[in-house]
Amino acid sequence: MGSYLIRRLLQAILVILVVSFLVFVLMRMLPGDPIEMLISSSMLTDYTPEMMDALRHEKGLDQPIGVQYLRWLGQMGRGDFGTSIMQNYNIRNEIKDRVVVTMMIGFAAWLIGLIVGVLLGIICAIRRGKLIDNIVSVLANIGLTAPSFWIAILLVYLFVMKLHVLPLYGYTLPWVDFGKSLKQSIMPILVTALGPIATTTRQTRSSVLEVLNEDYVRTAWSKGLNEKKVVMKHVLKNALMPIVTLQGTMLRMIIGGSVVVETIFVIPGMGSMLTKSMLSHDYPVVQAVTVIMTAVVVLSNLLVDILYAWIDPRIQYS
């Protein structure tokens, strides 16, 4: 168990390093130059090439790329995420504020996805072929295939433009003003949760159906248990094992979704930070955000594997 954990942790660190390197290099290969962006955005037209070089030197962008990477890595190792090229803020402090926002929305979406998805999946499986199963299956397919920005626009049209019940954009933390926070988060959470709900419903439905056909479920019936006990005690645990492994994918979906959702609803989270910094070629910000997102995904996948081995008695750590 111990050596298994260490090995998995080392693998995780390696993945994070590779991703950070790729992002570092790819960002610099994209057309566009942060220094030029900075100058044009600050509307200083009388910048000479000498001044630009000085600025480039100041931000450390004139070094060979390998040197830049190693220097950045050392900085990160010390917990220093650097400062934004564009706006000169301390990236670490900025992330600290924004991570909370993304987590609030992401966690709510994850929880809703899990609960609603599992419940719908079980209902569909037990009532398979019935009306409810057909309706939910169609909705799940829509939820899977419809792009989230499109759903977001539909929701905005309905709740903001027509019904006037929800605000168009913005975000308030729940402990600052709960009512306002709730109103502002409903649409973003719903849009983020849609994919997870649909995926979880389909996976739960198919694995419950599979388990319902298992011989040991027939055995459970033959013992005289009622339907509720058969499902709760003998079907669920076995059927939900694949759902545990699905949670890594869920997290990826939610983090990916946050980029879209936070941009549409103008929410000051990690996702909108990433879009903004990408568009302005703010290298250190993009790098810091991607490394953190990668770390979250990789480490939670590790957690899922450990959890899975803990739930399924047949799996040994190896």
Place this chain on the structure above:
Amino acid sequence: MSRLLTVEGLTTEFKTERGIVRAVNNISYTVDSGEIVGVVGESGCGKSVSQMSIMGLIPSPPGKVVAGTAIFGNTDLLKLKKESKEMCEIRGNRISMIFQEPMTSLNPALTVNKQMSEMLLEHKSISKKEARERVIDMLRQVGIPDPESRADDYPHQMSGGMRQRVMVGMAMICDPALIIADEATTALDATIQAQLLEMMNNLVREHHTAMVMVTHNLGIVARYADRINVMYAGSIIESGTVKEIWANPLHPYTESLIHCVPQLGQKVEAIPGMPPSLINRPPTCPFLPRCKYRQKCCFEDPVQELTLVEGTHSTMCALRSGGAKNEQ
């Protein structure tokens, strides 16, 4: 001996793409308390389906019990819904079942103790601790070594033979009046099979539990059962005590089955031909195409019902029960 179960006219069908499969066709039999009734027949003749119909465990759809009664005590089991309270009180408690597949019939996610004591907790008013003690005692009775620690094993930590012992223990634990053992030993190798049969036989005799012993091996049935029902293509085609059937098989199919029992120094005779399709069955005798004694009248007359010949010995064969003799 008192009557425990009276089955009459049980008929079970499955809807399939190719048509309606009549897997069990109008069978009637009885089980008395404390006796062992053997059910023999080739693979696919409806042994499992008939027993699962009694237990209300036919997967539906596609399956359905379309006719018949099965009186157990004062209740007709076939009238009860699969998930009804009355059925749940009988299943596992008054009638229990051991299945054909030892490797997959236990829940992989629960320990042996959990799966066994669950039945006690369901049907008897008993504490978890007492239940565990009863489980360990039962495991000892079915021959699991070191039952105190084995009780906390998961099924995957046990061999097929051990798992089937656990299944036997599970079937016995509520001390039911009837155990249906559906080829409980078929999937195991010969030595383990013999041990398990011996153990089951001793156990049910000791507890005075009735048992329906389903198998396709007439040799096994002859050794342990009191009475035998021979099934062919969904029907019981011959019924009687072991002695009656062994000494004087009436139905040509039973006769060939006896020839199929391997005996030292003799060649085993396989029955030529295949069992008939269970879809759109003709009204004539289902064994007709494979029968070496068939007569003209067999092709013309619809098959007769199980007819008593002498003692408790009855058969469906018209030639052997006197029904068709005078026509020749």
